[in-house]
Amino acid sequence: MKNTHVLIIGSGTAGPALSLFLKKAGISCAVYEAYPYTEGLGGGLSLAPNGMNVLDELGLAEKLKARGTVALESCIRNETGRILARIDNGGKKYGQPAVALRRSDLHEVLTQEMQQQGIAVAYEKRLTDISFTNDNKNVIAHFADGSHVEGDILIGADGIHSQTRKIVLPESPDPSYVGIIGIGGFVPLSAVPDLSDRDRHSLNFTFGHRGFFGYCGARPDELMWWSNLWREKELTKEELNDLSIETVKQEMLSIYCGYHEPIPRLIARTGPPLKLNIYDILGLPAWHQGRVAVIGDAAHAVSPSAGQGASMALEDAMYLAKLLRELQGDHELAFELFERERKPRVERVVAEGRRRSSSKKSVSPFESSLRNAMIAIFFHLFGERSQDWLYRYRIEWEERAAAA
Numbered sequence: 001m002k003n004t005h006v007l008i009i010g011s012g013t014a015g016p017a018l019s020l021f022l023k024k025a026g027i028s029c030a031v032y033e034a035y036p037y038t039e040g041l042g043g044g045l046s047l048a049p050n051g052m053n054v055l056d057e058l059g060l061a062e063k064l065k066a067r068g069t070v071a072l073e074s075c076i077r078n079e080t081g082r083i084l085a086r087i088d089n090g091g092k093k094y095g096q097p098a099v100a101l102r103r104s105d106l107h108e109v110l111t112q113e114m115q116q117q118g119i120a121v122a123y124e125k126r127l128t129d130i131s132f133t134n135d136n137k138n139v140i141a142h143f144a145d146g147s148h149v150e151g152d153i154l155i156g157a158d159g160i161h162s163q164t165r166k167i168v169l170p171e172s173p174d175p176s177y178v179g180i181i182g183i184g185g186f187v188p189l190s191a192v193p194d195l196s197d198r199d200r201h202s203l204n205f206t207f208g209h210r211g212f213f214g215y216c217g218a219r220p221d222e223l224m225w226w227s228n229l230w231r232e233k234e235l236t237k238e239e240l241n242d243l244s245i246e247t248v249k250q251e252m253l254s255i256y257c258g259y260h261e262p263i264p265r266l267i268a269r270t271g272p273p274l275k276l277n278i279y280d281i282l283g284l285p286a287w288h289q290g291r292v293a294v295i296g297d298a299a300h301a302v303s304p305s306a307g308q309g310a311s312m313a314l315e316d317a318m319y320l321a322k323l324l325r326e327l328q329g330d331h332e333l334a335f336e337l338f339e340r341e342r343k344p345r346v347e348r349v350v351a352e353g354r355r356r357s358s359s360k361k362s363v364s365p366f367e368s369s370l371r372n373a374m375i376a377i378f379f380h381l382f383g384e385r386s387q388d389w390l391y392r393y394r395i396e397w398e399e400r401a402a403a404a
Helices: 014-024 049-057 061-067 103-116 163-168 237-241 245-256 263-268 309-327 331-358 365-381 385-391 399-403
Strands: 005-009 028-032 044-047 069-071 073-078 083-088 098-102 120-122 127-132 139-143 148-151 153-156 176-188 202-208 211-217 222-230 274-280 292-294
Touching: 005 014, 005 139, 005 148, 014 028, 014 049, 014 103, 014 309, 028 148, 044 049, 044 103, 044 309, 049 061, 049 098, 049 309, 049 385, 061 098, 061 103, 069 211, 073 365, 083 365, 098 103, 103 120, 127 163, 139 153, 153 163, 163 292, 176 245, 202 365, 211 245, 211 263, 222 245, 222 263, 237 274, 245 263, 292 331, 309 331
Parallel strands: 005 028, 005 153, 028 120, 073 202, 153 292
Antiparallel strands: 044 098, 069 098, 073 083, 127 139, 139 148, 176 222, 176 274, 202 211, 211 222
């Protein structure tokens, strides 16, 4: 793909990863981000084995493991602490293990790698419009500061509220609020000195009649926790901004004070909290139009309950770059193949996220007991096989090139 230049809108996860794979493919690109560069913002996430395999192709897997905590298994409990199931997360089976970490650490590792490789990133470049040259051979991105840039193709990696999607795919549905307020925080590991090393290296999920609660290791010296609050209407900007540690503690302890340890202690010792409305996008009619395509959350936002949002974005980035390299300039065919081959997988993941979210509602004690019994039976019968379709997926970077 000689003399091609790609404009990437957004520097969350998909955008930086795409830029690194394009660099690896010998394709010129630049990244444009609406916000100033900031450090340390955001909550936690888990990178599943399929996402870590993508990062390993970039040579970044070990850096992420050092920043976070390898999650060797998932442990599911009821509110009294009785273990319903333990499931191996399959690191050896799938190549790389699952890793839990701060979102900001993932962003920092990707950003540092972009800097080392000389990939241009421009901050405070808020996209306002997209146009095309008179001969329709180039695309132009226009920004709020009055500037514009020109490239051969443009990729919108600008998140669930994507401006790229709104401009070039105006018939697309808006993101759907799924009835959940996501809430979470970080706690020093020293605050829970009796936590076993096994639990620190587990994704711990507790299902009780008053709601769901999860926790695991994050940075080597801390833990992170997350939960869902069911609410019919999404929080307003004012409500999201009016957030204090004490308010979150009181709200969460009123719900989870009767749950097993260390849940009450995690809430009581939490640092600055995170609270946000949860959205997803069930399906777009198309992911591309002409010289423009969307990837990651801009194309298929996934509920955090699926545990796959970042991993899907990383897969998108690797696969699109691979197609652009192999098809040598035929962006139309690359976009068509990308959408055709990725859409069934990611739409299944979005549906799975919604299904998992619905299982985390507060219910009656009887319904909770019934649900937990079904969880224990399901994982006893299917166990690791239930997640095999997610984790075994691999993109072979050199496969087609070698065959050619």
